[in-house]
Structure formats: structure tokens, C-alpha cells
Amino acid sequence: MRFPPFSLLIGLAGLAFSCSGQSQPTPVKSGTYRATLQTKGGQLPFGLAIEPGKQANTYAVFAINGTERLAMDSATVTGDSIRIPMALFDSELVAKIDGSKLTGTWRRHRTAQQTLTLPFQAELGPTYRFVPDAKSAKNTVAGTWATEFSNKRNQVDTVNAVGVFKQSGNRVSGTFLTPTGDYRYLDGNAVGDSLFLSCFDGSHLFLFKAKHDPATKMLTGGFWAGISGYESWVAKADPTAKLPDPATLTYLKPGSKTLTVSFPEPSGNVVSLTDPRYKGKVTVVQIMGSWCPNCMDETNFLSPWYKKNRQRGVEILGLSFERSAEMNESGPKIERMKQRFKIDYPIVLAGTNDKAKAAKALPDLNAVVAFPTTIILDKAGKVRQIYTGFSGPGTGKYYDQYVDEFNRLIDKLLAES
Template sequence: MTFRNRTIALAAVVLSSSAVFAQNSLAGRWDAAFTLNGTEIPFRLDISEDGQQIKGTLFNGDKETETTTAAKRNNNEVVLDFEHYLTTISANANGDTLTGKLRGRFEREKYIADYPFHATRHADATAAASAQAPNIAGNWEIPHETAKGEKAWRFIVKQNGAEAQASILRIDGDTGALTGTYKNGSWLLSHFDGARPLLVRVTPKDDGTLEVKTEGAYTPTEPLIAYRSDVARSKGFAEPENYSKHTTVRDANERFSFKFPDVNGKLVSSDDARFKNKVVLAIVTGTWCPNCHDEARYLVELDKKYRDKGLEIVALNFEEPEQQDSLAREKAFIQHYGVKYTYLLAGAPAEMWEKVPQAVNLNTWPATLFVGKDGRVRLVHSGFASPSSGAFNDQLKQEFTAEIEALLAEKDVKNLADNGTAPLASHTTASTNHNASY
């Protein structure tokens, strides 16, 4: 064989190998789903590959993403770990399909379990008949009583023709962004970002209401009815809970105190020098709580903005008992979100009331306590409305920053006795208007 022929043959082999590699690449967008309680939960999964490096990404509408904390591929087997949620996707690739299992903990009464998973290469849907999709955009209210004292939930919808993005906002926080399209008289909307798996069918009714039927984890069994906010008022339905009044404190003059170990076992106390004359945000939280993940992103922003101005953020993390030995999820949570503020292990979720006795009607995850320089709790904000809640997230951020800045503006406290009951310093508290329009 001549040199020229050998060169041509070698080039053909290289091109052939490259084609095989490209054909076997998992990179791109996948239409994925897993089955929970007999319900298939669709979600978007993106995979990227760079040499031997592989990464998976889950989506929360168009606002936020969750990326793998670890991932690996061995020929046609791929494992995508989201360790901050203890969620793992394990699948085998066969052409344009992935089949396997999704491991996670999505029901209160169960520990981690495996669920059937499959995915296919994404293909753009055929154009929907947007003209046939009725307008459901805006703010709605769903009369619904819960054990936490709620009388109603909010239902927040953005719409673009036959496509919609919605969120159910409760006192704890929201469902994440539910996305989907209109077909055969209903919207089928779903969400999964490593947690909060949910499928919602929204059907407009002739009387102007919406029937909202939920399936997945933590969902009511009966269909819910959503009313426009003004219609709900005219019918005399109770409003959704006020996030700034749901939880209070037993004594406004009592200093807020805590003493818990950090992730390394070192005890941290509210009496430590680092908290002297500081404004403190004390967060009742848990890494098992999806809404707490939402808030952590925002707390990282607040920490960067206000730490040098006198703000200290302290997370009182109530970790599930089976996680307390290794703290694997807590450590992954801290690393994934880049948490630099103080993060303490306060106990198990069932111990919350014992460990935070000063709070009254404390029953949301998360709950944020605004503590002044004098050690007194000035405000408790229940839950966290994420960016999926639109204007309610904007409003929350305005109220958080206004409250923090008002507390920072107060004069330093001097010679306050450890158990003193000096009168509260005065400041302007952020006004609360929970009827914001989207």
C-alpha cells in the first residue's frame, strides 16, 4: 500500500470513529419522565459532554436550573447525581432513548425509593392552536383549608398562546414552575427540578373558574377550583395567609437565643462575639425542604450584599434523623449553593418546636426570623415565594431588603444585660401588600 493510500485509509478510520462517538453522544435536550404513584411526571433534562466530563441539568421554568453535583458515564450507562436533593438518575442509553430509574425521596411516609424513568431525544412539538387557548394568565385564588390554618392558596399563571407556566403558592412556598401546553380543552402542566414532582391538569370552566387537578407528591385528592382574585373577594372567600403575620413570638421583648453545632461539630451560640451588635436573620430550614433550597439562593445574595454592613445569617437546619450521621445532603447543599453564612445542625424536624420555643404557630419550612441588634425578633416571615411566583417573589425581596436596611440603620446596643428586657428600638417595618398583581 502506498503512503497516499495508507493516509486515506487512516483518515477514513478516524472519521468513522468520530462518527461513532458523535452518534453515541448523550449531549442535548431530552424529554424525560418518571412514574410516581401511578402518575407519569414529565420534565426537561439537558445533558452536556466535554471529553470525559458529563453534566445533567434540570429546569425550574425559565428562571432557575439544578445541575448535577456528580455525574459519570461508562459506555452506555450514565449516572446523574443531585446530591443536595439526594436524587439520582441512573439509565442506559439505546440510540435516542434512555431507560432506567430515578431514585429520590418524594413522600413523607417513605424513605428513598426507586421509580421507573425514561427519556427520548427532544423534538419540538407541532404548533398548537394558540387561538383556541383561552386566556388564564394572572392571579387566582384556590379556597382550600389546611392543617396549617390556611384558608386559600394562590395560583399564579403566565401564558404565551397555548403555552403556560404556573405556580401554586402556599404558606410554605410554591410548587416551582409548572410548565406545559393547552390541548383538548386543558393545560397539562408539570414540574420536577430534583424535588417537588407534580402534574397539574388545568381546565377552564364555563363559569370563569378553573378546575385544578393535581397528581404526584403531597397533593389533594379532590379537584380544586380557582377563582380570579376579585371574584374570590366578591364571593367572600378568605384570603391566603399573610406571610408576615402567620408566625409570631411569645414575647416581643425576649431575646432570641440559639446554641447548636456547625457541620464540623463546633458549638455556635447567639452569645458569640460575631453576633454582637449585628442584625441577624435566623432561618428555620431543612435540606429536605425544596422551598428552603429556593430561599438559600437568595440568602447567598443577601449575605454577599449585607455581611460587611452588619448582617449575620444563621441557618438552623433541622435534618432528617437518617441524615444526621453523615450529613451528606447538608454538606452537598452548602457546597452546591456556595453558602458562606453560618449553617448549624439544630436537630430533627420533629424537634423544631422544642428547639425554637420563642416562635408561636411556627409550622412552615422555611421560616425567617428578623432579629435586631438588641436581640429581639422584629418580624417572622413564613415560607418563601420563589421566582416561580412572579410578582410575589419581587415583593418578598423588596420587603426583606427594606426590613434588613431598617434594622441595620438602628443604633448599636450598649450594655444590654444578657437577660434584659429593654424596650424595643423603633424602626420602620416594611409594609406588607400581598395582593400584588403579576
């Protein structure tokens, strides 16, 4: 058998390569990266862990904020670029691979016509947040702080909060609790007389900066959120600082004793609290949204809790308020959330996440103040508690207190005849 000349084989291989237009994907180096987003408030740093995936050219990626290691969706590499999606929040990181560095963009798709973007960079190796660990802090900010956030564009929009921080050397972690939820896991540094904190979880982009005056025990600074959000804030050290009782902010209208709901699941099945599934059961109603990281924290608690306790005579119903009331758009998001958190209880599409419209969808309530809001009904279907907001695991002891109180109330209602 005669073979073609070697030069001809090389030429044919080159032709095949050029016709396919494809090359071998550039591998991504595994490890922990120091990542940054360029915001109006400056660089917003966070940790990004990248590990080999289960399939070729895929990677497991985790956003790191404080003690949280939050799994993003499976990342893929095409050519010299990596795409790291977070489908639950309609966002993604897309970057070019250059050795130990990634350079690209964070994108968030608000609507089919609107995409928000910020520059993104990451470098393998550095473990510090804002400044190297050798940088020293003049003072400690550890403790509890009575805090007030103010929006200069709307002076009536002032929110009281409680800051809770831990500090080791110049490393600071903690969060802010508000009447409608917490700011999740914040991580940062105290340097000289300044405090820097940040968080990125695929949905939230939080950047806090402040000056610390130990003489007055005050923090004064700015808070940047997302693409363009900004608020000023002040905080005073106060070990007794606390929020209003979250069980008093949302309540039943006079004359109402139960909650009337009837909404469809993504499958089209209409679910009501009068269904046999809930008869004679202690029922937890979760007002939520797939777009809401605080709801994600609550779901991360409720989903395994339900698996453990459902045989005791309890049920959960999720009322999801999404950015769109159209099932063809929001149904897949609800299903993705159910898969991600292994949810065994029904979640229905109750409407849009506009609080005024959500309140109209639930006419027994005075208002929908926050996502999430948790409503607990006894065996007779009577509302026994409405809890506004959620103190997630990033709040430390406040989360532990919530879990204890939740379990005590459920135990009490289950013991009733």
C-alpha cells in the same frame, strides 16, 4: 526479533477484554431531552439538558422547568448506562443509553432501608411539554386564581393558595403560592378546555391537571405529588386573590423578645446567637433544611446577598432541620448544601424536620409552620419580624416584592442606633 502470529495477538486481546469485563462507555448525545416520569397521575414531563462534562465520561445535566435551568450533580457513564445524581435531595436518575433515548428509573432514597422509584424516559429533540405547540387552547388561563387544595383522605387538610399563570399560545407557566411556600417553577400547556402543569427538580415531582370552565371562570382538577400524594383542587379567577400576611403566622410566645438557640455545626463547633459574631449586628435566622427546594430558593437569594452586605453589619445563621438528628448522617448533607450555594455563614444542625419537634427545639416560637421561616433580629438581639414560607423566583412579582421588603427592613434596622 520474532513476533507472535497476528491471530495469537487477537486472541490475547480478547482474553484481556473478557478478563477486565469492561468496554468503552457509550457516549450520551448532547442537547435538550423531553423527559417523563410515569406517575399515578400519568406522564409527568420535564426538560433535561445534557452537556459534556469537564472530565472523561462525565456530563453536566440540568432539569428545565419554565425559565429555570437547575443544575444537577455531575453525571457519569458506565458501560451503556448513565447515572444522574442529585445528592442534595438523595435522588438520582439511572438510565440505559439507546441512541437518542434514555430509559430507566428515578430513585429517591428516603432511608437506608427505603428507596422510592418511578419509571423514567427521555428523548433527544422534542421541545414541547405535554403536547406539541401546534395544539391550540380554547381559552386563556393567564392571571390570578383563588385556589383551594383538599386531601380527601383528611378532609380537614385544606390549603388556600393563589395560582399565578402566564400564557403564550398553548404554553402556560407559573406557580401556586401557599402560606408555607410556593410550588416553584411550573410549566405546561392549555389544550382545548384542559390545563396541564408539571415540575421536576430532583425533589419535587408535581403534576397538575384541570378542566377550565370559562363560563364560571373555574378550574377543577387533581394534583399528584411524588410517588403517591394526591389532592383535588378548585380555582376561581380572581385578580384580588391574596394569602394571609406571612408575617403573622409564626410569632414569639408572650414574654419572649429574642430567640434562644445553641446548636452544633457539622464540625462540632456550637453556635449561639449570644456569640461575639452576632453582637451589635442585624441578624437573619434562616429555619431551613437541605431537603427543602423552597429553602434552596431562599438560600440562592441569601448567600450572594450576604457576600454583598456582610460588611454593613449583618449576619445570617442557618438552623437546619434534617430527616435525621444524627450528625454523621445529616452533617455531610449540610456541607454539600454549603458547597453548592457557596454559603459563607454558619449552618447548624438544629433537629429533625418534624414541625412539632422543630417547635420544641425553638421554645420561644408559637410553632414552626413552614420550612423555610425567616426571623430577623435587630442590633440588640430583639426579634423584629418572622416571615413564614418564601415566595421564590418562580412567583415573579411576588418574589420581587419580598426582596424589596426584605432590603427595606434590613436598611431600617441598620440605620437604628
